[in-house]
Amino acid sequence: MIKVSGLTKTFGNIKAVDDISFDVLEGENLVLLGTSGCGKTTTLKMINRLIDPDAGTISINEVDTSREKPELLRRKIGYVMQNIGLFPHYTVAENIAVVPRLLQWDKKHTINRTLELLKKLHLPENYLQLFPRELSGGQQQRVGLARALISDPDILLMDEPFGALDNVTRSSIQAEFKALEEFTKKTILMVTHDVQEAFELADRICLMDQGKIIQIGTPKELLFTPKNDFVIRFLDGQRLALQFKLVTIEDLWEFLPEDPRHTNKTISADKASMWSVMEAFSADRSIEHQFFVNTRTKTIKGLNFTQLTNAFNSYQNKEIHD
Amino acid sequence: MTEQQQTLWSFMYEQSDKLLRQTFQHLGLTFTSLLLAVAIGLPLGILIARKSNLAGSILGIAGVLQTVPSIALLGFMIPLLGIGAKPAIVALLIYALLPIIRNTYTGIVGIDRSIIEAANAMGMSKMQILFRVELPLAMPVLLAGVRTATVINVGVATLASYIAAGGLGEFIFGGISLNNTNMILAGAIPAALLAVLLDFLLSRLQKLNGKKLKKVLLTFPVIIVVLAGFYLWPNTYTTKLRAGFTPEFMGRQDGDLGLKSIYGLKIGTTVISDAVMYKAAFEGDLDVISGYSTDGRLKAFDLRILKDDKGIFPPYYAAPIVRESSLKKFPDLEQVLNLLAGKITDSVMTDLNYRTDYLKQSPERVAKDFLLKAGLYQPPRNGQSGVIRIGSKIFGEQYILAEMYSILIKGNTDYEVATKTGLGGTKICFDALMNDQIDFYPEYTGTGLLVLLQPSPELVKEITKDSHRTYNYVKSAFQKDYKIKWLMPIGFNNSYALMMRKKQSQSLHITSITDLTKYLAQK
Numbered sequence: 001m002i003k004v005s006g007l008t009k010t011f012g013n014i015k016a017v018d019d020i021s022f023d024v025l026e027g028e029n030l031v032l033l034g035t036s037g038c039g040k041t042t043t044l045k046m047i048n049r050l051i052d053p054d055a056g057t058i059s060i061n062e063v064d065t066s067r068e069k070p071e072l073l074r075r076k077i078g079y080v081m082q083n084i085g086l087f088p089h090y091t092v093a094e095n096i097a098v099v100p101r102l103l104q105w106d107k108k109h110t111i112n113r114t115l116e117l118l119k120k121l122h123l124p125e126n127y128l129q130l131f132p133r134e135l136s137g138g139q140q141q142r143v144g145l146a147r148a149l150i151s152d153p154d155i156l157l158m159d160e161p162f163g164a165l166d167n168v169t170r171s172s173i174q175a176e177f178k179a180l181e182e183f184t185k186k187t188i189l190m191v192t193h194d195v196q197e198a199f200e201l202a203d204r205i206c207l208m209d210q211g212k213i214i215q216i217g218t219p220k221e222l223l224f225t226p227k228n229d230f231v232i233r234f235l236d237g238q239r240l241a242l243q244f245k246l247v248t249i250e251d252l253w254e255f256l257p258e259d260p261r262h263t264n265k266t267i268s269a270d271k272a273s274m275w276s277v278m279e280a281f282s283a284d285r286s287i288e289h290q291f292f293v294n295t296r297t298k299t300i301k302g303l304n305f306t307q308l309t310n311a312f313n314s315y316q317n318k319e320i321h322d
Numbered sequence: 323m324t325e326q327q328q329t330l331w332s333f334m335y336e337q338s339d340k341l342l343r344q345t346f347q348h349l350g351l352t353f354t355s356l357l358l359a360v361a362i363g364l365p366l367g368i369l370i371a372r373k374s375n376l377a378g379s380i381l382g383i384a385g386v387l388q389t390v391p392s393i394a395l396l397g398f399m400i401p402l403l404g405i406g407a408k409p410a411i412v413a414l415l416i417y418a419l420l421p422i423i424r425n426t427y428t429g430i431v432g433i434d435r436s437i438i439e440a441a442n443a444m445g446m447s448k449m450q451i452l453f454r455v456e457l458p459l460a461m462p463v464l465l466a467g468v469r470t471a472t473v474i475n476v477g478v479a480t481l482a483s484y485i486a487a488g489g490l491g492e493f494i495f496g497g498i499s500l501n502n503t504n505m506i507l508a509g510a511i512p513a514a515l516l517a518v519l520l521d522f523l524l525s526r527l528q529k530l531n532g533k534k535l536k537k538v539l540l541t542f543p544v545i546i547v548v549l550a551g552f553y554l555w556p557n558t559y560t561t562k563l564r565a566g567f568t569p570e571f572m573g574r575q576d577g578d579l580g581l582k583s584i585y586g587l588k589i590g591t592t593v594i595s596d597a598v599m600y601k602a603a604f605e606g607d608l609d610v611i612s613g614y615s616t617d618g619r620l621k622a623f624d625l626r627i628l629k630d631d632k633g634i635f636p637p638y639y640a641a642p643i644v645r646e647s648s649l650k651k652f653p654d655l656e657q658v659l660n661l662l663a664g665k666i667t668d669s670v671m672t673d674l675n676y677r678t679d680y681l682k683q684s685p686e687r688v689a690k691d692f693l694l695k696a697g698l699y700q701p702p703r704n705g706q707s708g709v710i711r712i713g714s715k716i717f718g719e720q721y722i723l724a725e726m727y728s729i730l731i732k733g734n735t736d737y738e739v740a741t742k743t744g745l746g747g748t749k750i751c752f753d754a755l756m757n758d759q760i761d762f763y764p765e766y767t768g769t770g771l772l773v774l775l776q777p778s779p780e781l782v783k784e785i786t787k788d789s790h791r792t793y794n795y796v797k798s799a800f801q802k803d804y805k806i807k808w809l810m811p812i813g814f815n816n817s818y819a820l821m822m823r824k825k826q827s828q829s830l831h832i833t834s835i836t837d838l839t840k841y842l843a844q845k
């Protein structure tokens with residue numbers, strides 16, 4: 001869907017983006033991850049031509065973006081700004097309707113679509129007549145999302161869309177967003193410097209440092225087969241938590257012992273992460289076994305805490321040696 | 323106080339048609355120039371917000387233009403645009419430009435970059451960003467600029483009357499030269515009220531936001547055009563010839579009022595400053611002007627004086643008027659000042675004025691040349707027994723006389739001299755004398771009588787028939803009322819006179835004011 005190759009941008013003597021290439025597949029959610037100043041925003045802005053690259057090409061659906069008129073290109077791409085960037089002189093309704101107005105939608109269509117999005121993003125309708133300064137940061141961020149989503153673009157560029165929020169609000173907005181059909185259907189290129197968020201939302205992660213791509217791959221690949229020391233160090237301190245959250249009982253299935261017992265209190269093995277199972281054990285000490293059903297093989301297995309950790313150990317070994 | 327107020331009200335009531343016309347002219351001038359200033363300043367402000375390397379120079383130029391004194395700016399305009407509305411509007415426009423350019427620029431540049439970037443990211447074109455984002459967000463700052471410009475323009479527009487562009491300055495400056503407080507106030511109060519009112523209205527506008535502001539702003543140009551249209555308010559009726567009279571002349575019995583009542587003269591008249599009047603007559607912008615009979619420009623611009631055949635212009639013999647206390651303090655003073663008595667005739671004075679006004683010789687040089695020729699020159703003695711303060715009004719003849727007195731005092735006494743030239747009109751000079759800020763200045767008998775003493779019209783008519791009676795009357799009245807002494811007259815009579823271009827007066831066979839009246843009365 002999006003194909004980036006040899007992209008380079010220099011500001012003065014700072015190489016903000018240094019010869020990077022990657023693809024974003026249709027419907028995929030690719031997360032650009034990296035420390036502050038590594039060139040994430042610059043990369044994102046070059047895709048909708050807010051910044052012109054010094055070298056390299058970008059094509060969307062095999063069409064070179066440099067051949068398109070920037071305004072027309074941008075109207076087809078949803079963009080969520082790093083610092084929200086709502087228009088202070090427009091109401092919430094007018095802010096959301098910016099792109100429809102550029103596309104000359106009729107008013108009714110715009111209003112219907114706005115109301116639909118408000119519902120999805122859990123914003124009360126009576127906010128429509130308020131001005132951005134009357135909203136909280138989180139509410140502003142939702143309006144920013146609505147503004148990017150309103151014209152239902154195929155591609156969404158999001159620059160730290162959940163940044164500058166407290167942890168609780170952030171995880172709830174993340175969760176809501178993840179549940180939206182827009183999230184699953186659209187091709188999304190998202191920027192974050194938050195490792196947890198990247199692992200939570202990404203199909204694939206593109207880890208950057210000083211304008212270069214260090215490793216690009218699925219969350220599991222980054223965790224279990226880090227390409228170099230930088231990747232290892234980047235995940236230091238969070239590795240175990242990330243692994244526990246990422247690995248499901250279904251992943252561990254082959255390392256779990258057969259269990260002849262049957263029960264109807266089973267959990268889907270692909271929905272249960274290591275993390276959630278361990279939390280259940282630690283929350284209620286009286287539980288000895290938990291039972292899971294593998295929906296693919298239609299088998300059921302039970303396990304206790306020791307069996308779980310053993311299976312995880314074996315899984316880890318296998319992943320690393322693969 | 324109540325009496326004063328009543329007379330002010332009755333003056334305003336009496337002159338209400340003039341007041342109304344001047345007020346509308348004032349508004350018209352202010353808003354026409356404002357409209358043009360916005361039309362020029364707004365795009366310039368936008369331009370320098372885009373190309374910041376131009377910002378310094380354009381703001382610099384506008385800033386320098388703003389520091390040019392208003393009178394000088396009006397003066398510069400005359401050779402380029404003549405007199406009347408055009409140069410006045412251009413001058414006002416120049417003053418209004420800086421606040422509008424600067425505020426447009428700072429308003430746009432001050433917008434948070436991320437908002438502009440968001441507008442870009444949404445896919446707005448440059449024009450859409452300008453009209454939907456930049457201008458609305460810059461509007462409060464921009465309007466503050468318009469507000470500043472409006473208030474400046476209301477103030478500066480009072481000076482427009484100097485170059486025949488009308489406005490409330492006609493009353494203000496007429497009042498100052500006529501020593502008529504009511505007249506000054508009748509111009510100054512409405513001008514101040516206009517400034518306050520417009521400032522208030524624009525401040526309200528600034529506070530509006532969003533939709534309402536948009537609506538008001540859409541009607542704004544209409545309002546401005548209507549107000550600017552007031553400038554076309556019938557200013558004067560038009561006649562075959564056009565007259566330009568000074569504000570002072572307009573309000574005087576021995577001026578425009580007398581011309582109307584005694585000669586029955588009907589002529590389309592504009593009010594104009596003495597500084598530009600002669601040139602305007604020379605260039606054909608005006609046909610008849612109210613000049614002074616010894617003015618050097620009479621010679622320079624080839625004008626001729628129309629004979630005052632009914633004798634409405636009283637004699638204006640010049641003589642130094644001195645504080646009696648100063649005469650006591652400086653015993654040698656009177657004798658020295660009288661050295662000049664009877665030495666300068668009308669034609670000599672016209673020639674001296676011609677040298678300063680037209681040949682641009684300095685008053686010092688002209689004064690010294692004359693004294694040398696007349697055998698009165700003595701090199702300065704550099705004495706140190708006290709300083710004599712000489713005043714003068716703000717025109718060439720007075721500068722020359724002040725210089726002559728200065729040279730005479732320095733050469734014939736041990737006093738030092740401080741000249742306070744350019745004390746504006748009669749009122750300012752006379753107040754300075756009364757308040758002991760100067761010791762003497764040259765005054766004219768007619769001015770003393772009509773501007774300062776203001777006896778009853780009957781008495782004036784009676785006295786002014788004879789120049790000696792006039793002199794004797796002012797001399798004794800000043801002594802009695804003000805403790806000021808009129809010394810001996812210098813000799814020349816610088817009275818009011820109507821003048822025309824020599825050529826035109828010949829071709830129309832107009833040699834007297836009666837001829838002029840008759841000519842204009844013909845269909």
Ligand SMILES: Nc1ncnc2c1ncn2[C@@H]1O[C@H](COP(=O)(O)OP(=O)(O)OP(=O)(O)O)[C@@H](O)[C@H]1O
Pocket residue numbers: 011012014015016034035036037038039040041042043082193
């Ligand atoms: N307009 C610019 N002019 C000069 N330097 C810039 C500009 N934009 C970015 N840079 C520099 O380029 C580098 C990359 O910037 P970029 O904004 O892409 O970082 P980022 O990865 O998005 O960082 P953050 O997580 O802090 O947003 C930084 O060193 C930054 O200082």
Ligand SMILES: [Mg+2]
Pocket residue numbers: 040041042082159
């Ligand atoms: Mg960034």
